[in-house]
Amino acid sequence: MTPEEFRRHGKQAIDWIADYLAGIESYPVMSQVKPGDIRHALPSEPPEHGEPFENVLSDLGRILLPGVTHWQHPGFFAYFPSNASGPAVLGDLLSSGLGVQGMLWVTSPACTELETVVVDWLAGLLGLPEHFRTDAAGGGVIQDSASSACLVALLAALHRAGADGIDRDYTLYVSSQTHSSLERAARIAGLGTAGVRVVDVDQDTLAMDPGHLRALMDQDRAAGAVPAMVCATVGTTSTTAVDPVAAIGEVCAERGVWLHVDAAYAGVAAICPEFRWLNDGVSEYADSYATNPHKWLLTNFDCTVLWTADRAPLLAALSTLPEYLRNAATTAGAVIDYRDWQVPLGRRFRALKLWSVIRWYGAEGLRAHIRKGVTLAAELAGWVAADPGFELHEPHPFGLVCLRPLWPGLAEEEADRATTRLMELLNASGSMYLTHTRIAGRVVLRMAIGGVATERRHVEQAWEHIRWEHAALSRTLPRTLPQTLPQTLPHE
Structure with missing residues (x-):
């Protein structure tokens, strides 16, 4: 593809995306295809000769789009937001166009140095401690996901604890509400599930x-x-519960144990001064801290920022220097080589999209986006609390509202089946998408608000739809209930 061909087809691709986003409400939120539909619609063998790019765009709309669940749809309330804003998409496009492999400073100094600036900017915007800055003892790095950030933190913690050979029993502490990626990290790091301790939670x-x-x-x-x-969590997946970081930190400090704070979803809310309480205990006790701009901060996936209070254990755990990577800047110790801050060697120029987002929206625009989601969630919570047919889970400080429909006369298991059936009916409608979790053993619905396109009218329409389907289903119970509940519940 020549530069001129790229120019022409690139404009077509941008137009396609712009048209898609402009008309996204016309699609059902959840994909309506059945397993295998997409695969069977595609050729079983690759083309022998090249095809026009127009054919690719045509098949994208004709074959692939029906199999897309529309995360940017204003009725998408299923999981935490996965925002894909215009400046982020364009920043990602620029990253792809440059084709940078930023494993070492020398392989593209701008890739490394922009990242150090952007993660320092974000630390300042969130009110994180000075020692998390890259010009201090610690520093920040963009990872692909909070799962990778947790693994990197665990590897650093194990190294500091003397576990280079895993020749003793080492333990990781989580709660029943901690993200499942922590158990996976324990498996990858060699602790196994036997090395994971589950701490009780306040009921x-x-x-x-x-x-x-x-x-x-x-x-x-x-x-x-x-x-x-x-691992202390600030904003758990199921309910956005917040662990008492300061009190947990005191326990860790007494015993010399690494404290990682997983603020994947809620951490970015601290960009608003009224949410700075999220950082209580972080400055004094946290050895590492991670949050996801790719959830609620208008930056498309993948973009997680991990900060550490002291980079030395992290670098000691992950650094290697084969001959083919040696260079004068690295040898002199004058630069950051981010390949030593992550599991993979290679790395994309992710900082470009976060840089684009911060510059386009500014701190004021980012705060406005967070506050909009919180305000809409609070309004929804008020509607739920005022309706005698529903039970609201408290607290709900961010953009997630958990609610349980009430089914008078039904036993607990039947009521849970009814709630599951209600969710299936709502999701099949095409106008919205919800997920569920369990609180105190009971199935509840999760409604996560914070999408770029979601406005008050979408939340209000969703609530009215929930109420209508609940009333309609109540009139037919119990004969329409499924006989069994799902064996597993979704977990982000």
């Missing part, structure tokens, strides 16, 4: 219990194990 707030954490650590030490890391 009302679902926040980790520091007293039980202390007791578990003491039991493990007495048994000869070495506590390596605790």
Whole structure:
């Protein structure tokens, strides 16, 4: 493809995306295809000769688009937002066009140095401590996801705890509300599920219990194990519960245990001064901290920022220097080589899209986006609380509202089946998409608000639809209920 051909087809592709976003409400939120439909509509063999790019765009709309679940749809409330704003998409396009492989400073100095500036900008916008800055003892790095950030933090924690050979029993502490990626990180790091301890949570707030954490650590030490890391969550996946970071941090500090704070969803809300309480205990106790601009901060996937208070354990755990990567700048120790801050060697120029977003919206625009989602969620919560046919889960400080439809006269298991059936009917309508979780053993619906295109009218329409379907289903129960509940629940 020549530069002129690229120019012509690039404009077609941009027009396609712009038209898609402009008309996104015309699509059903969830894909309506059946398993195998897309695969069977595609040729079983690749073309022998090249085809015009117009054919690609044609098949994108004709074959692939029906199999897309529209995450940018204003009726998408299923998972936390996965915002894809215009400046982020364009920043990603520029990154792809440059084709940079930024594993070392020398392989593209701008890739590294823009990243150091952008992660420092973001730390300042969120009110994070000065020692997280890249010109201090710690520093920040853009990872692909919070799952990778958790793994990197665990590897650094294990190294600091002396676990280079994993020749002793090392333990990781989570709660029942912690993201499942922490258990996966334990498996990858060699601890296995046997090395994961599940700390009790407060039954009302679902926040980790520091007293039980202390007791578990003491039991493990007495048994000869070495506590390596605790993960405190700020905004859990199921309900956006917030663990008491300061109290957990005190336990970790007493015992010299690494504290990682997973603020994947809610952390970016601290860009608003009224949410700075999210950082309580971070400055004093957190060894590492991660949040996802690719969820609620208008930056398309993938873009997670991980900060560490002291980069030395992280670099010691992950650094290698084969001969083919040696260069004068690295040898002199004058630069950051971000390949030493992550599991893969290679890395994309992700900083371009985050840079584009921050410059386009400014701090004021980013705050306005967060506040809009919080305001809409609070309004929805008020409607739920005022309706005798529903139960609202408290608290709901961010953009997620958890609600349980009430089914008078039904036993608990039948009521859970009814809630599941209600969700299936709502999702099949094409106008909205919800997910569910369990709170105190009961199935509840999750409605996450914060999409770029979501306005008050979309939330209001969704609520009216929920109420209508609930009333309609109530009149037919129990004969229309499924006989069994899903065996697993979605987990982001």
